[in-house]
Amino acid sequence: MEHRVILFTDIGDTIIDEGTEIRAVPGGVVSRADCLPGAKETMLALYEEGYTIAMVADGLVESFHNTMTQHGLDHIFAAKAISEAVGVEKPDARMFQCAMDQLGLSGTDKPRILMIGNNLAKDVAGANAFGVRSAFLRMSPRYRHEWSNAAETPDYVLDRPEELPALLKRIERELGV
Numbered sequence: 001m002e003h004r005v006i007l008f009t010d011i012g013d014t015i016i017d018e019g020t021e022i023r024a025v026p027g028g029v030v031s032r033a034d035c036l037p038g039a040k041e042t043m044l045a046l047y048e049e050g051y052t053i054a055m056v057a058d059g060l061v062e063s064f065h066n067t068m069t070q071h072g073l074d075h076i077f078a079a080k081a082i083s084e085a086v087g088v089e090k091p092d093a094r095m096f097q098c099a100m101d102q103l104g105l106s107g108t109d110k111p112r113i114l115m116i117g118n119n120l121a122k123d124v125a126g127a128n129a130f131g132v133r134s135a136f137l138r139m140s141p142r143y144r145h146e147w148s149n150a151a152e153t154p155d156y157v158l159d160r161p162e163e164l165p166a167l168l169k170r171i172e173r174e175l176g177v
């Protein structure tokens with residue numbers, strides 16, 4: 001089954017619980033980490049349902065390889081925009097463009113792209129400026145939960161990963177899929 005909405009997702013404190021990350025050296029590669037409650041199951045279910053999922057994440061390529069492989073999630077990503085490889089971090093448009101390019105998408109596809117993340121300044125502001133939909137996952141104790149300007153005002157707010165499938169279906173209804 002094909003779905004028209006395309007999911008761009010952050011990893012740290014969106015899928016992975018940053019509070020559980022294990023590194024051999026401070027600031028180095030993450031070797032292991034736990035997932036946020038409900039995140040792994042939700043992402044796997046969306047993949048199984050046929051959604052196209054792209055990773056748009058700031059960090060080291062090896063860190064994401066390690067943690068996604070650990071949880072059996074590495075195969076769900078049709079594209080990966082990782083800041084170490086791209087050379088810039090979110091909210092830089094090049095991170096989002098990198099994912100679009102890998103998926104063969106153009107500007108006319110932007111209305112059907114939803115970026116989900118925990119960071120208002122990076123994920124939400126970046127998605128808003130790039131012109132795709134933004135969803136703020138309001139779970140992490142490590143980042144702000146309040147936005148103060150239009151640039152980082154999310155289109156959608158989720159309190160748990162399990163709310164994501166219903167949001168995607170709602171957007172598809174809006175798009176007339």
Ligand SMILES: [Mg+2]
Nearest residue numbers: 010012013118
């Ligand atoms: Mg994050």
